[in-house]
Amino acid sequence: RITLPQAEVKQETITNTTQMMTRLTQVLCLAALLGANAFAPSRFGVPHTQTALQMGAGAAPAKPKIEIGQKTAVTQKVGQKSEVKQTHKAKVAEPVKRREHKTEDAPLYKVMLIGDEEYDQTHTIERICDIMEDVDEGQAASVFTQAQNGGKAMIAKYPFEHAELYVEQLLRSDPMIFSELQEEERMGGN
Numbered sequence: 001r002i003t004l005p006q007a008e009v010k011q012e013t014i015t016n017t018t019q020m021m022t023r024l025t026q027v028l029c030l031a032a033l034l035g036a037n038a039f040a041p042s043r044f045g046v047p048h049t050q051t052a053l054q055m056g057a058g059a060a061p062a063k064p065k066i067e068i069g070q071k072t073a074v075t076q077k078v079g080q081k082s083e084v085k086q087t088h089k090a091k092v093a094e095p096v097k098r099r100e101h102k103t104e105d106a107p108l109y110k111v112m113l114i115g116d117e118e119y120d121q122t123h124t125i126e127r128i129c130d131i132m133e134d135v136d137e138g139q140a141a142s143v144f145t146q147a148q149n150g151g152k153a154m155i156a157k158y159p160f161e162h163a164e165l166y167v168e169q170l171l172r173s174d175p176m177i178f179s180e181l182q183e184e185e186r187m188g189g190n
Helices: 004-034 121-131 137-150 160-171
Strands: 108-114 152-159 179-183
Touching (some): 121 137, 152 160
Antiparallel strands (some): 108 179
């Protein structure tokens, strides 16, 4: 047994379904009238044209402006030089001098090994040689000795990015090797 509110809901659902089916039928009829091209993918803004190809029909061959065998006037023979007379001599401009660019070398930074009693000499020398390819074992041993005696010693000079990388790599060694950067003093007023 259906109560009055349930009957109204059921009737409303049927009405909505009927309206949707009617709209769907209208859309399908419109699509059939417009044809399949109405829903085909295409570029926006490009006019659509259809051309019918006819068998055997085509553009006529182009005719040259000069017919074969026609005589043409020749003003100068091949290989003959023509005379050119100059009434005024052209003035040659002075060459443009380019500014000399003042280039400065990138500032170099010293990688300083900080002395520490906990360092293992063999490990420290090997790590310095591994990280800094231009430092050999003799130089590394000398730097190690100077750092242990004087507190710190310069390993080498590099541009900032390289020096910073070497300091970080020494610090990541196990056990750690402590070092720091110092900007090189510049000659000439800076």
